[in-house]
Amino acid sequence: MRTYRVQINGREYTTSVDQKGDGTFQVTVDGEVFESEPLTKGNISTWRVRSAEDSINAQTRVLPTDKVDVWLAGTPFQASVQAIGAGGYTIPTQGIGRSHLSGDICAPMPGRITSILVKEGESVDVGTPLLILEAMKMQNEIVSPVAGKVKSILIEEGVVIKKEAVLVIVK
Amino acid sequence: MATLPSNSICNLRQIRKPSSEVARPLKMKLLIANRGEIALRIIRTCRKLGVRTVQAYSDPDRDSLPLRYADERYALGGATPSESYLSVEKLVRAALDTGCDAVHPGYGFLAEDSSFVQACEENGLNFIGPSSAALEKLGNKLSAKRTMQEAGVPIIPADGPVKDADDAADVAEKIGYPVILKAVYGGGGRGMRIAKTSDEARRFFRLTKLESLSAFGRGDVYVEKRLISPRHVEIQAVCDKHGKVVSLGERECSIQRRHQKLLEEAPSVAVNEKLRQQLIDAAKKGLSAAGYTNAGTVEFLLDKTGEFYFLEVNKRLQVEHLVTEMTTGIDIVEEQITIASTSSLGISQNEVQVEGWAINCRINAEDARSFAPSPGTVIHYHPPTGPGVRVDSALFSGYTIPEYYDSLVAKLATWGRDRSEAIQRMKVALDEIEIIGVPTTIPLHRLLMRDEGFVAGDFDTTYLNGVLPRMNANLLTLEKFAAVAASTSRIRNPPTTIEHRNGGTLRWRMAAMAEQVRERVGW
Numbered sequence: 104m105r106t107y108r109v110q111i112n113g114r115e116y117t118t119s120v121d122q123k124g125d126g127t128f129q130v131t132v133d134g135e136v137f138e139s140e141p142l143t144k145g146n147i148s149t150w151r152v153r154s155a156e157d158s159i160n161a162q163t164r165v166l167p168t169d170k171v172d173v174w175l176a177g178t179p180f181q182a183s184v185q186a187i188g189a190g191g192y193t194i195p196t197q198g199i200g201r202s203h204l205s206g207d208i209c210a211p212m213p214g215r216i217t218s219i220l221v222k223e224g225e226s227v228d229v230g231t232p233l234l235i236l237e238a239m240k241m242q243n244e245i246v247s248p249v250a251g252k253v254k255s256i257l258i259e260e261g262v263v264i265k266k267e268a269v270l271v272i273v274k
Numbered sequence: 275m276a277t278l279p280s281n282s283i284c285n286l287r288q289i290r291k292p293s294s295e296v297a298r299p300l301k302m303k304l305l306i307a308n309r310g311e312i313a314l315r316i317i318r319t320c321r322k323l324g325v326r327t328v329q330a331y332s333d334p335d336r337d338s339l340p341l342r343y344a345d346e347r348y349a350l351g352g353a354t355p356s357e358s359y360l361s362v363e364k365l366v367r368a369a370l371d372t373g374c375d376a377v378h379p380g381y382g383f384l385a386e387d388s389s390f391v392q393a394c395e396e397n398g399l400n401f402i403g404p405s406s407a408a409l410e411k412l413g414n415k416l417s418a419k420r421t422m423q424e425a426g427v428p429i430i431p432a433d434g435p436v437k438d439a440d441d442a443a444d445v446a447e448k449i450g451y452p453v454i455l456k457a458v459y460g461g462g463g464r465g466m467r468i469a470k471t472s473d474e475a476r477r478f479f480r481l482t483k484l485e486s487l488s489a490f491g492r493g494d495v496y497v498e499k500r501l502i503s504p505r506h507v508e509i510q511a512v513c514d515k516h517g518k519v520v521s522l523g524e525r526e527c528s529i530q531r532r533h534q535k536l537l538e539e540a541p542s543v544a545v546n547e548k549l550r551q552q553l554i555d556a557a558k559k560g561l562s563a564a565g566y567t568n569a570g571t572v573e574f575l576l577d578k579t580g581e582f583y584f585l586e587v588n589k590r591l592q593v594e595h596l597v598t599e600m601t602t603g604i605d606i607v608e609e610q611i612t613i614a615s616t617s618s619l620g621i622s623q624n625e626v627q628v629e630g631w632a633i634n635c636r637i638n639a640e641d642a643r644s645f646a647p648s649p650g651t652v653i654h655y656h657p658p659t660g661p662g663v664r665v666d667s668a669l670f671s672g673y674t675i676p677e678y679y680d681s682l683v684a685k686l687a688t689w690g691r692d693r694s695e696a697i698q699r700m701k702v703a704l705d706e707i708e709i710i711g712v713p714t715t716i717p718l719h720r721l722l723m724r725d726e727g728f729v730a731g732d733f734d735t736t737y738l739n740g741v742l743p744r745m746n747a748n749l750l751t752l753e754k755f756a757a758v759a760a761s762t763s764r765i766r767n768p769p770t771t772i773e774h775r776n777g778g779t780l781r782w783r784m785a786a787m788a789e790q791v792r793e794r795v796g797w
Binding site for chain 1: 637642653654704705707708709710711712713714715716717720749750751752753754755756757758759760761762763764765766767
């Protein structure tokens with residue numbers, strides 16, 4: 104589960120997001136349960152958002168900052184979305200976030216994090232399994248290339264990441 | 275409501291008299307002296323009829339959709355309405371320069387301007403609308419009332435023009451409060467103020483006079499009895515040049531804000547067969563008395579007791595004409611062109627049959643709560659379609675809505691075998707339509723389609739005022755939906771910088787930027 108602080112029109116919402124097995128998300132907004140189903144991907148992506156009473160298609164565009172443009176029911180919103188908890192990191196993506204600093208363990212392929220095998224602060228050796236990355240139905244063990252302490256874990260179990268996203272920092 | 279065979283579910287049913295059977299072939303070249311969706315609407319019928327078109331356009335409309343479908347384009351120059359679509363001189367020159375013999379004014383701009391009609395007549399241009407003589411008779415609100423009263427049409431008690439603030443208060447006293455102060459030369463819902471006391475009558479007289487002077491060039495004001503919570507019902511008619519008047523039935527336009535219509539439907543739940551005949555008879559008498567020609571609409575106010583009163587004549591094609599087209603299957607623009615070119619109507623009264631129900635939602639580029647207009651670029655547009663759905667719009671993805679003109683960007687209309695089917699289809703269509711980039715009135719229409727009073731047909735011209743406060747609660751609900759979509763978008767598409775709640779962003783961003791620079795310069 105991931106938790107976000109979302110600001111829209113000066114109001115603040117806390118959202119808890121759970122990715123379900125079928126690719127949809129269950130999202131709780133200040134106690135109210137919604138479902139969000141991805142319909143199309145792209146620069147502008149489409150989501151079907153359902154509550155107990157209503158069902159609305161929303162279009163979103165993720166901006167390079169923490170901003171997300173949302174359009175639904177003919178109404179534009181701009182949301183600022185910040186992750187809370189779990190180290191407070193959001194996942195870097197291929198591109199700007201890419202890093203080859205020693206001890207930055209990056210994803211060798213795109214996939215889904217099945218399990219995390221270490222904790223922050225734990226000591227690891229070269230070859231210690233850090234996490235399991237599932238890609239194309241294969242479970243891939245990602246091992247530490249360096250010895251040191253796990254400084255940060257930038258991902259969570261269940262999260263889908265892009266190739267070369269930084270996963271764990273070992274120092 | 276009669277049920278119809280299922281094959282009648284189409285947007286605009288078969289024209290009863292195909293254009294090939296029109297008495298004389300239409301050798302006409304038409305200047306479109308308007309813009310946006312109505313220009314496109316007119317062009318569509320012209321193309322169907324083989325009438326050549328010239329689209330006059332202002333600078334901001336250079337890339338607009340009507341220009342793509344007209345046969346020729348004519349640059350008026352300038353951006354503001356007064357430099358372009360309100361310039362009698364430029365438009366007449368445009369028509370003459372391009373060899374046009376007719377002009378269609380659409381609605382708004384110069385559609386009801388007698389000086390424009392006169393200029394057309396003097397230059398041998400066929401104006402698709404009433405003659406300047408008929409316009410004169412119905413020229414201002416007071417003379418229209420007089421014409422109607424003489425024809426035996428019931429009118430709302432009124433008096434004026436009033437001389438000054440004291441005179442306004444005296445007349446208001448005689449008529450009885452509440453009253454409405456109206457600009458004699460006003461229109462489009464502007465130049466009107468409701469007064470409940472003599473104090474207000476005095477104060478609002480000055481305001482209405484000033485407003486009228488600046489908006490319409492003349493400051494005459496009259497005082498009219500204010501009906502409590504009336505409904506707005508109007509009769510669409512087409513009149514040929516031989517005195518034949520054909521009614522196309524009524525429209526219900528009570529869903530308004532600040533006297534401006536937001537949603538129209540045909541027919542009206544408030545009109546039974548007896549009342550319908552009375553309204554149609556009154557409209558026909560009034561139009562005949564004015565010697566009216568071409569398409570026109572007679573507006574009435576309907577009070578709680580079922581009494582009706584003449585409001586005004588709209589001497590043009592109206593925004594909401596499409597709902598009548600959907601219930602009658604008649605192409606009103608074609609009738610306009612036929613009347614102008616042959617003097618005769620292409621249809622007779624016994625051919626007109628109102629079937630089913632049609633509803634039109636005006637999609638305006640404006641804030642749904644404040645109604646503040648919001649020009650901007652529509653980065654993505656996807657219109658709904660399907661059985662019984664019609665969209666009249668000049669929108670396209672990438673279109674920039676200019677700040678100079680009306681905020682109406684699309685008319686979304688649905689037809690159903692009965693009112694509830696039309697409402698159901700509208701709900702679906704409102705869910706399908708995608709307009710990204712500007713705020714619109716879509717959330718308000720969504721709310722209305724789920725509103726008990728609207729669905730029951732139980733509303734009047736003040737009804738929307740009661741719905742608006744609920745818009746705030748509704749937008750808060752929409753905001754939660756937005757928070758959901760934003761959060762799940764963020765999960766699937768994380769930001770491209772690493773953020774830490776304790777401020778660990780900078781080092782990472784620097785490192786990443788350095789990395790990029792290294793890659794680019796090949797270090």
